[in-house]
Amino acid sequence: MDSEVKRPSGRHHGDLRRALEAAAMDVVAEKGLAGFTLAEVSRRAGVSVAAPYKHFADREALLATLVLRSYEEQRRRYRAAMARVADPVEKLAAFASAYVRFAVDERSLFELTFAAGLDKRARPELAEAGAALLGLLEAPAHAICGDDQRAHRLVLAVAACAHGHAVFVLEGVLDGPRDARRQAASAARVLANAHVAL
Amino acid sequence: MDSEVKRPSGRHHGDLRRALEAAAMDVVAEKGLAGFTLAEVSRRAGVSVAAPYKHFADREALLATLVLRSYEEQRRRYRAAMARVADPVEKLAAFASAYVRFAVDERSLFELTFAAGLDKRARPELAEAGAALLGLLEAPAHAICGDDQRAHRLVLAVAACAHGHAVFVLEGVLDGPRDARRQAASAARVLANAHVAL
DNA sequence: GTCTATAGCTGGATAGAC
DNA sequence: GTCTATCCAGCTATAGAC
Numbered sequence A, B: 001m002d003s004e005v006k007r008p009s010g011r012h013h014g015d016l017r018r019a020l021e022a023a024a025m026d027v028v029a030e031k032g033l034a035g036f037t038l039a040e041v042s043r044r045a046g047v048s049v050a051a052p053y054k055h056f057a058d059r060e061a062l063l064a065t066l067v068l069r070s071y072e073e074q075r076r077r078y079r080a081a082m083a084r085v086a087d088p089v090e091k092l093a094a095f096a097s098a099y100v101r102f103a104v105d106e107r108s109l110f111e112l113t114f115a116a117g118l119d120k121r122a123r124p125e126l127a128e129a130g131a132a133l134l135g136l137l138e139a140p141a142h143a144i145c146g147d148d149q150r151a152h153r154l155v156l157a158v159a160a161c162a163h164g165h166a167v168f169v170l171e172g173v174l175d176g177p178r179d180a181r182r183q184a185a186s187a188a189r190v191l192a193n194a195h196v197a198l
Numbered sequence C: 001g002t003c004t005a006t007a008g009c010t011g012g013a014t015a016g017a018c
Numbered sequence D: 001g002t003c004t005a006t007c008c009a010g011c012t013a014t015a016g017a018c
Helices: A016-031 A038-045 A059-083 A088-105 A107-115 A124-144 A148-171 A177-197 B016-031 B038-045 B059-083 B088-105 B107-115 B124-144 B148-171 B177-197
Strands: none
Touching: A016 A038, A016 A059, A016 A107, A038 A059, A059 A088, A059 A107, A059 A124, A088 A107, A088 A124, A088 A148, A088 A177, A107 A148, A124 A148, A124 A177, A148 A177, A148 B148, A148 B177, A177 B148, A177 B177, B016 B038, B016 B059, B016 B107, B038 B059, B059 B088, B059 B107, B059 B124, B088 B107, B088 B124, B088 B148, B088 B177, B107 B148, B124 B148, B124 B177, B148 B177
């Protein structure tokens, strides 16, 4: 508790970095990726346009942090949703449902994950966070079909299918969020059961 | 053949509208949606930045035309791919495969369809073109399960699943284009057969 | 129908004071 | 660590000449 509450030196926060991240989240949530500019973020945080450069190398660096936060939040939610059921097939279905829910509830954050256009080879921490999401599915998939190879293919199929349903509901192709969740879960069950049968 | 070959009045084309569309396609294909600006398109077409405004109301109008072209091209391809097989289940699989192929071969055009951020309620021709794509699937789906309601749900499930696989391969989550196509087709078959069984 | 020229705006990023 | 001030760049859209 010692050095926690420092006096702001210029005019502002004790923790501008966090404030900038929060402001950036708000901007993305409200105006989407296109509305994300350092100028706008600075305005929201109540600082000058020069201030962020002391905390982030450039615009992209802040953006990458946001994407990472999005991955972390998704993992948290999917994990929680899957923990509520015991059956492996139902875990996959719960994932699909939660995936669609996140897309609907946190649309901009969800879109950010895919539309940010960041090079994942240049940012291994992002690739890792993305892989960690799919990692949630490995255990149930393996429980469904012992074979590693087959289990991984099931993981990808379920995730891809969930993603498609999420995008379609955002695009208005699928009717309501509720139906979309149910259908995504249903598709996940079908895929999982097919792997059991084979 | 009469009034076809008019003399360019200023300095340029007989059909600048088309030339602009083509140039815009090139720009999007090369630099993605973010690189699409009227200034850049004008440069490519070899005209001044003012010229496009005689043919398109504004930037968005040209963009909407591009999206429409993308839909048309997709419909053409999916239709051709589906025509090569007779079995309804295989038609759905062929669609899924072609869908992934288009995403890989024409990445920017594919992304344009979803990322352009155009209001489809304000542009009914786009909503219609999108619906026409799904329309391709209705007949096979109906052949698989007589019930209209169920058939439509199968259509959506297959399309969503194909979309998810397409996005995943673009993101590098799925390995190679070839495997991605096979897996998308496989998932389509599983979904279709499940609807047969029920 | 196309051009030149320009107005008006917004953003990224840096230099230097404090 | 933050500010002020500034530079440079790019885009959209319009006005008016030809």
